[in-house]
Amino acid sequence: MDLSKLAPIASTNPDVVREIPNLFRVYKDGRVERLIGVETVPSGIDSRTNVDSKDVTINPDTGVSARLYLPPNTSPSQKLTLLIYIHGGAFCVCTPFNPGYHIHMNTLSAYANVVVVSVHYRLAPESPIPVCYDDTWEAIQWVAKHASGDGPEPWLNNHVDFGRVFFGGDSAGGNIAHNMAMRIGAEGLGGLNLNGIVLACPYFGGDEKDILVELLYPNYGGVDDLKIHSMKDPKISGLCCKKVLIFVAEKDVLRGRGQSYYEALKKSEWNGTVDIVETEGENHVFHLLNPVGEKSVALVQKFVEFMKET
Template sequence: MDLSKHAATIPINPDVAREIPNLLRIYKDGRIERLVGVDKISPGTDSRTNVKSKDVTINPETGLSARLYLPPNTPPSQKLTLLFYIHGGAFCVCTPFNPAYHLHMNTLSADANVVVVSVHYRLAPESPIPICYDDTWEAIQWVAKHVTGNGPEPWLNDHVDFGRVFFGGDSAGANIAHNMALRGGSEGFGGWNLNGIVLACPYFGGDEKDLLVELLYPNYEGVVDAKIHSTKDPKISGLGCNRVLILVAEKDFLRERGERYYEALKKSGWNGTVDINETEGENHVFYLFNPASEKSIALVKKFVEFITQT
């Protein structure tokens, strides 16, 4: 989701206090109406891939949860790579339960033969930024409870190789993934190491204040805010993994932001390997909207190759 193209406008409807075109309306009575990302699909066994999925509650008090995916024909004792995925949506729309994300996770789980944890963090503006970061970190700590095989979720106890863990995310979710990798680099991940992160069409702040972020983030500090404007972060070299893959799209307004992140990471002194790949002729998160296209399939293949290479 391209945050920088969505500035709050003066609404025509007198009952609406603020409107972010194509994303959401904030009514004067406090009600929030989301204009995209509201459709949901239930978990189960996917007829296309035979991947199994289920929903788990991480924190019943806040509603923090996740959708888990287990690839087909997984023997009871087989240990697999874990992909911890963070969805996009401008910090304010979409969930892991949306059909597009559900299909994408089924595909990644099947093609890469990995267990997936797709986190459902709370959305702004009801839960303003930085709650999305806090929720995601709490979910990471919940996953870490399974390192010894004694956590609350059997799929993670029985089937995850905690020696092979990756983060993935798109748009705002890619921003969160970066911040989680950075936090883990200083605090640790609770008993496991992060092998790498995949940032698809990543959102990072540019050289000016982001007006949408300003609406969703009461304590936003502008261009010096390292969470949002991560390419300017002097601590970027502390990223807690040794491999990064950045996937950008030629027609995406955020393409240059991804390229700047690539250059900033390379020049930071970070001792890992970062690669960037551009898909020609495509726009922001195109693979979610048209997953059967040749270019979408090629992008998924690059994602899979990155998390399966030894």
Template sequence: MNTHSDEVALEFPLFFRIYKDGRIERFAGTDTTPPGTDARTGVQSKDVIIDQETGVSARLYLPKTTSTSSTGKLPLLIYIHGGAFCICSPFNRTYHEHVNSVVHEGNVVVVSVNYRLAPEHPLPIAYDDSWAAVQWAASHSKGSGPEPWLNDHADFGRVYLAGDSAGANLSHNMAVRAAADGLDGVKLAGLVLIHPFFGNNKRDPLLDYLFPTMDKSGDPRIEAAEDPKLSTVACSKVLVMVAENDFLRDRGLTYYEALKKSGWGGRADMVEAEGENHVFHLSNPNGEKAAALLKQFVSFMG
């Protein structure tokens, strides 16, 4: 007997629908593409489990050229995907191809984080999962971690955090947490925030649903510009990328200005893509402005 109900209990267009029987139907980011060796770039990728209990995992990337410095090691990028905390993964084609391009153009090793998604795993679980992945990566800093690719090829004196949209929010928060809790043997060199999602003083029904325990008077993880710990961001440079027609543009600019005024001692840069929308580089990766964004991204890590 079919026990499924097609009655809809709740729907957030573009993201997901919840049926009365508890099923969740996501509208994007559910496809997967396998790891392997990319025929065009020679970039290798593979998937690893970080925490058997929670299922937190990552897709690792290794460029074709793995020795360019006197140490024979390459910068490490920890990348956190976007998707409003509730859709997408490192394994869907859009993110796989984007990160593959970053690895090829930037000649960096990448840990692309697969955190658990809300609403099944409500926020702040994504923050805890992302931190677990950062700590796992850092456990290789002395060359004795569980993953040979990181032991052999990652330079833990040149570690970058980056993400887009919700992933940019998570990346910022990892840089704040690194300052508070420390990452032994790791030098966090920089932070790249692409079209970052940060809250403002307007009510967000989706966020309210995904983060039911959030302090409605203001959570510093969401409203980063108001965070008293903003000046502690644990890196010496930050790149904030915004798009002219993005509904999140002003929030990214507010973060950028607040960071510069916070007393933080690093260098903040801001780049704006004229005439473009939110995460345009993912929806149109072959466009001229997507190519410019990729170049700016990898140049920052140079």
């Protein structure tokens, strides 16, 4: 999904004041109708993987929440790696409760034997950028409160090794994951050790202003905005982890952005290792759209290997 090309179109419905093709419509009364990413599935035991999941509220005032995943056969004394995952959707659609994300998190939790916190942040345009960043940061801080063993969520208290934490994200969620790792580097976050981040088909701004982001982000600084155009950040070497894995897809219009991010990290003074994997013949977030495909399975296997490496 090339966010830079998603300009509003005129609607034949007189009650619609703005329409973004294939994403959402805004009505005169302020109501937002999302055109994709609205289907949800409940949490609970997954019949395919036996992973258990449940939904938790982090901030009842804003609705920031998460879906948690616990792999099967986990003993009370067993401490597991934690994956904090941030979903994509152009900052304005999708949730962790969509079928594609639910399947993907169940698979990662089972195959990697990790606890997963899949973050539900507020969406633009009702909650303009940078709300998504602030909500995700609040969720990460909530997770970190469990490092002492007395947080509000027993699954995190009892089963997480806070010395082994990863961030993951796809598309816009990959952008948010990068920004969260940068924020830890700048501000610190006690009790949580970030080992690495995994970015799948990540969205970063290109050489021109992004039309959609301009609509969703009132204070967007154009090509100089380092949240969006992160490759230009002179402080990118402050990324607070030791390794990064980037997935790009051959037919994805964002492929070049992921490659530019890879090159920016390699050329910086960042003291870590970065790897990039390109999948031939596939498009944006193909692994979510066809999770049983051979190339999707290969992506998951690489993701799992990355988290299992010492």
